[in-house]
Amino acid sequence: MIPQLLILSLLIFIMAKQMPGDPFTGLITPESDANRIEELREEAGFYDPWYVQYANWIIGVAQGDFGKSYTYKVPVADLIGERAMNTLWLSLLSVVLLYLIAIPLGVLAGRYQDTLVDKSIVLYSFVSYAIPTFVLGLIFLFLFGYQLGWFPTAGTVDIKYEESTKAYIWSKIYHMLLPAITYAVLGTTGVIQYLRSEIIDSKSMDYVRTARSKGIPIRKVYSKHIFRNSLLPIAAFFGFTITGLLGGSIFIESIFGYPGMGQLFMQSISSRDYSVITALVLLFGFLTLLGSLLSDIIMSIVDPRIRID
């Protein structure tokens, strides 16, 4: 994993520096002094050769120091930590809701294949797959947030509550609900489709026939035999799902004004906040590698046929 990360860090560092402009480009106004901006660039070391800059940075990273955000003027680790917590809770709620919606629907569709129920579920999954996130996000926000007033419309918490009281925690969850529902409604397609086709395949498998011929009630066949086997492809991705929780969604976060990782990533790129960009890409890279490892481990647990030698 270490060599992959090293190569990734080198690539992202060079590419970030190749982008036109730098964190100080945005400071140009008639009142700002061009000489002062040059001076700041020099102090930040932007005129050193790239390998010197890279060496300085990677030595810092090895010691756990990711530098300071040029935009927010705080240590990168603190900044990412703050946003990561927001994103983590939101994604967790989203994923829970997603499985709550998708698993029953997938099972129903597979079990009652080719009935009206199945067709409506398949239609729903295709429509939700086709709707862009920002479209449904805006519709939900306008309808449930503004028109009906059921949900808060921006932010992660209401400012009037004292930190770590019950009301404060509830307010946090309340703020997460609408974005999480939007995410869950849109993300179900993969799970539904996998579950459905696995169940349909399993129906004609020998072990199901055996079970049926032994006289096991059909309900039990579905809940005990078929369901567990059909979850395999979902389990295969579960490692990625867990580590993906930190990635965040640019669209959801922007529309619902929810300060998270997706938004931070986007903003750091457009403001050329190098230290944040490189730290985030490194983090995402690490999580992806970790995700594939986790998935392998999970598979070996749920499917005894697979063993890591």
Added chain:
Amino acid sequence: MSKKLWTMLVLLIAPMLVLGACTGNDDSSGPADLTKFPLVVDNEGEAIEGGTLKVALGTDTPFQGIFSWVLYEDSYDADIMGYASNVIFETDGEFLVNDQGIASLEVDQANNKAIVKIREGIKWSDGQALKIEDLIQPYLIIGHPDYEGVRYDGDFQNIIGAVDYHNGKADTISGLKKVDDTTLEISFTKLSPAIFSIGDGLWGYAEPSHIMKGIPVGKLLESDAVRKNPVTLGAFKFDKIVPGESIQFARNEHYWKGAAKLDGVIVKVVPTSSIAKAIETGKYDMTAGSLPATTYPEVRDFENITILAQPELSYSYLGFKLGKYDTTTGISTMDPQAKMADVKLRQAMGYALDIEQVNEVYYYGLRSRANSLIPPVFESYYDETLEGYTYNVDKANEILDEAGYVDTDGDDLRETPKGEKLEIKMASMAGDPIAEEMTTFYMQNWADVGLNVVLSTGRLIEFNSYYDKVQSDDPEIDIFMAAWSTGTNPSPAGLYGKESAFNFSRYTTPKLDELIAAIDSKKAFDIDYRANAFHEWQLYMEKNAPVIPTQFRTAIYTINDRVKHYDVNLETDFDLNQIELTAEEPIK
């Protein structure tokens, strides 16, 4: 078509219809009548006791949360600090310091000194008295060797002793002298009329020295005194901050003009995609800062608000690349071989642009054709008699014909007087939702008079690379469209001088430098002389057209009907402590 397919289609189209409905209200198009917008609003109704003003901060990114006038960089932080300001001077309609504020300013021209006097009995929001040390404190922060901000600039170095202090040769700035408990004397290397608009290095805000003194300058940015509980002189004080999202202000009981009538103010980030909806549904009373002009058609029919308008301190312009800036010597030199070197060609390009129609169609009259590089707000400096480059195709054609730009090969496009093909490369910035349409329209305007204008790089350019390319005099750019905000001191020295890095057209002549120097000269302390110098400079720029001003802008503000009185006029002494509300919640 089978029945099934129809159901599918209906399901697919339904969301689109909903979307279409969201952007409705377009039937009453047409330009806004600028005279319709008031500067002041008075709403009927009995004022309630206290109440909380709800303010929307329209941005798609969290605010940075650096609440210090010496350190902040993001304009959203400045919008927020407006409610709890540490400003010590007040200015009149032309942004010149008057004696209505906490401090008054006296200028000793002969000795290059400014004498700042503060009122007695002024208190910080924590109850501490305002001292002269609090006026000196911001200078000591900005000049400090550990200070990382942009404000240690050429102007600041104009204060005597600032450079020595910055280089660590002195413990303090020798040009700052506390005369007595209410008087500060500042010595400068040189003075210009800019001092009256708080320029030349004069600083307009106080910092609480009883708190700041104890914090090393290098640690200020992370300190609670900046991030969590800044102390202020303004009508409100910071009560609670949710980083990046919202701020709760409480009334400052020690406010020198009298405690505010409101209990407090809440400022909250609202994504730009839903800000109009938030205003319509009465979630907020107003926005911090103005609304973008492109939002106007969305909000104009709302019945729960009044729209106020105010001229902006900025102008858009069309610039021509006429030379190069040498970064080592810091001097611009003109290139006589530049494609746009012929003044006739530049003038014709100005006449060919139908800015009037763009203003009407895309900006609903919230922008107007600019005739000068000085916004009209600066009444004594702005020359209203200038004709400017108004839309006139015949004139454009005539000038081009005269100058020898004629079509010799029959492709309806003009060749250079030497008979070579003429292709003008234009840089245009991406970002504004209508940037693409507008650019295409302008290119069509030029095609109409036979000029072949193409986009540099073939498409609109992202913000960072746009400035990178324009600033480095990229050969791919012949002309560019941009805008400047002038700030409160419209002196052109920083934007059009020979040694100015921001003189993006790189146009420079001895005469121009002379005209600019006159504006900031000693003689210009005489207001008539300065006004005259400004007029001469504007006329010179119009005649030589190194840049052609295109638009003046108007900023709009929406005020909810429960706000009893609000005023965006720069000349009146309306203050935040006077705001009253007539209902518990904003009106829907």
